[in-house]
Amino acid sequence: MRKFLLASTVFLTGVFLASPVFAEETDRIIVQVVDDEGNQSVESVLLEEVEGLRVVEVLQPDFIRSIDIQENSVKTVSWGTERVGANRLKSITNPIEGSAIVAIIDTGVDYTHPLLKDRIVSGFDFINNDTTPMDVHFHGTHIAGIIAETTSANVKIMPIRAINEEGKGYDSDIANGIRFAVDNGADVINLSFSGEEYSPYLADAIEYALSRNVPVVVAAGNESIDTKNFYPASEDKVIVVSATDKRDSIASFSNTGASIDVSAPGVDIISSMPGHGFASMSGTSMATPFVSGLATMLKLEDPTRSVADIDRLLKKYVDDRGATGWDPLFGEGIVNVTSYDEGLFVNKEDTASTKxxxxxxxxxxxxxxxxxxxxxxxxxxxxxxxxxxxxxxxxxxxxxxxxxxxxxxxxxxxxxxxxxxxxxxxxxxxxxxxxxxxxxxxx
Missing domain, CATH: 2.60.40.1220 (Immunoglobulin-like)
Known part of the structure; x- marks a missing residue:
């Protein structure tokens, strides 16, 4: 006899033609399975599969989260890396031996793209259940390119495919992706998607990462409303990022609210696309990797830094916008590490060389x-x-x-x-x- 307890699905957070994406009815549930030997496991099953079971206890629906991005025709030089002052941390972390890993849990990554050469470490595809998380959408590849441009060469990217070719993914796959990332050496996790329903199963996976000293950076979402309506953007333990434009204004599509920690460029961001191309996109999906990239360099500079340390540093090195201090639009401000002056290598490497x-x-x-x-x-x-x-x-x-x-x-x-x-x-x-x-x- 098999005993089941149930599971829930997710949306990617760029803006496609600025159209909001909301939670969809799911066709799956998360269940806990007990086999004849008494071994327990958690599985995601189709609703029709439940009917044949003699005993079922539902954990939760296997909610769907989705990406929603905006494709632009603008083809100007990308400006976000400069705006966040990434070159400051690049100059400090480039000479460091070793590497740090940022996991992108998304649609996969085109790891053959020239921009991503020598930047990829082994990941996993939870859609096809194999070790080749190739991007057949584009969202994950665009995010990977932003991180590659924002970070030093010794920051590596772990592609984890938990969102399908339609830009949708189940909580069970995403949660499994988070746990895989932590167990396989990720130092920071990037989540550029959103969904309406709170998911205990996904929350447990996020807590798993945080308890093992792995910061989780999350997109605020692109519906122009309060983040309290979305998860994981409403999670107060993660670093939630809103999007800004070239005028340092909050992006028209960006969600805002009490959970916003910091903001970063998210409008007209040029980055890599599958097939060795480039495109300009907008969304809080694009703002998030600027922050996760900087967070990974901070971990590379000092691997002993805690989740709280990374959170503090990202909030310290900002340009304040909106109301003075924290506000629900920009959080503490637009991240800018130009004046970064602390850490193990600043005095030894950077200050000595600048003179x-x-x-x-x-x-x-x-x-x-x-x-x-x-x-x-x-x-x-x-x-x-x-x-x-x-x-x-x-x-x-x-x-x-x-x-x-x-x-x-x-x-x-x-x-x-x-x-x-x-x-x-x-x-x-x-x-x-x-x-x-x-x-x-x-x-």
Missing amino acids: YIPFPEQRNVPLDAKWTITFDRQLTDGDVVKIKLLRGDKEVKTTLTSNIKEQEIIVSPTGLLLPRTTYRLLLFVEHGKDYEMVFVTGS
Whole structure:
């Protein structure tokens, strides 16, 4: 005699033509099986299969979660990697021996794509129950490309296929994917899908990851409503990501709410597609891998970091938007690790190589700020002083005025600075020293 206890399904979180995707009725349930020898296991079975069983105890429906992404015709240079300041962590983690792994539980990955060469580790296909999680959709490959572009070469990608070619997947497959990722060495897990129903079975798998020190990064969803209506976006133990556009505004499609932790670029993001191509897509699905990629580099730099450590660092290095401090749109702000200055390798590797002498960090700098820099010797026409002002990896235009008599120069941005944003002011003196000041603007 076999005894069963039941199971539930999921949606991918990009926006396809901006159309919302909601939970669908499932045709499967999750059951616990006890065989003649008394061995127990949990299975997902079709509803019609239950009728032939003599004893059935239902755990839960095997809910369907789905992806929903927006395909764009825009073909501009992708901007998200620069906006989150990824090059800062790349410069720190590139020299590190060893690797860290981010698992993408999604539609699989086209692991033959040139962008992903030498970045893939073994994964699994829970749809076909084999070890070749090839992407026949496109969603997972697009996410993998974002991570590849955002991280150093020693960050590896574990493709796990739990979402089918229609962009839908059962909770049972997703939960099995999470457990597989943890058991096979994943350091961070990326979940870019959503569903309406709370799933204890999926929640147990997420808790399994967190209890083993594996952060889980989740897309907020693209229905333009509150995350409290969706799971796992309503889970308070994971890192939930909303999406922003190039103007640092919240994306029109992004879900928001009390569970939002941070935000990241999610509009017009160019990344890899199956068949060795590229395309521009939008969605919180696209915002999530920027954050999971940074989280994986933070784990690579210091593998002893806990889930709480990663959460704290991601929330610390942000550009505050919306209301001051946390708010339900941006969370703590748009992730930006440009000014990252802690960890095992910063002092040994990065600071020594840049050779900058730091000025004291400044806070609440006015948006129309100018800087007067005084030297300890008389300037001459032959002195060469160069200034560079950076927001993330992007240079901000400035004008430089010299006052030789007063031994000073005046640095003026050509326009207003952005509010609550981190900048780096670099000063290069020929035949002298180089200086750096990090500052954060006020409201």
